[in-house]
Amino acid sequence: MANAEKVRVVPVAERHKKDWRRLYDGYAAFYKVPMTDEIADRVWGWLHDPAHVLNCLIAEDADGRAIGLAHIRAMPRPLSGAECGFLDDLFVDPEARGRGVFEALFAAMDQMAQKNGWPMVRWLTQEFNYRGRSAYDRIATKTPFILYQRETPSA
16 A cells, blocks of 8 residues: 555444454553453444444555544533544554555544534643654644543542
């Protein structure tokens, strides 16, 4: 695959399960998060539940093999009284990087945002994700927000 014209982005389908899991495992490994069958099966279920907010876009090569994924959902923005898109996870197969998969996934997310009336798509990434951040810096504006997290106390 030499360029983005050979990358097709489609909604996740049952036929993608094995490749989706391979990509999702790669994403989890990058962030050093243990992935279990229980977690993966739950997320896979969410992706096929029309009532669940999470969606998945799959980038396929010319042979129909999944080579990238994006988990995206609507996110309310109370101060604007509107929703925007929120990209939870993005992963491109290391063997497919530099071949237009990233750009194809973001083009598909742009179309999703236009269809849903989202004025923007937001996401977070880790400080150490230098390759990803370099790509994000090409296509988006880094915001001044700082993320905090508080663990829920036990009852």
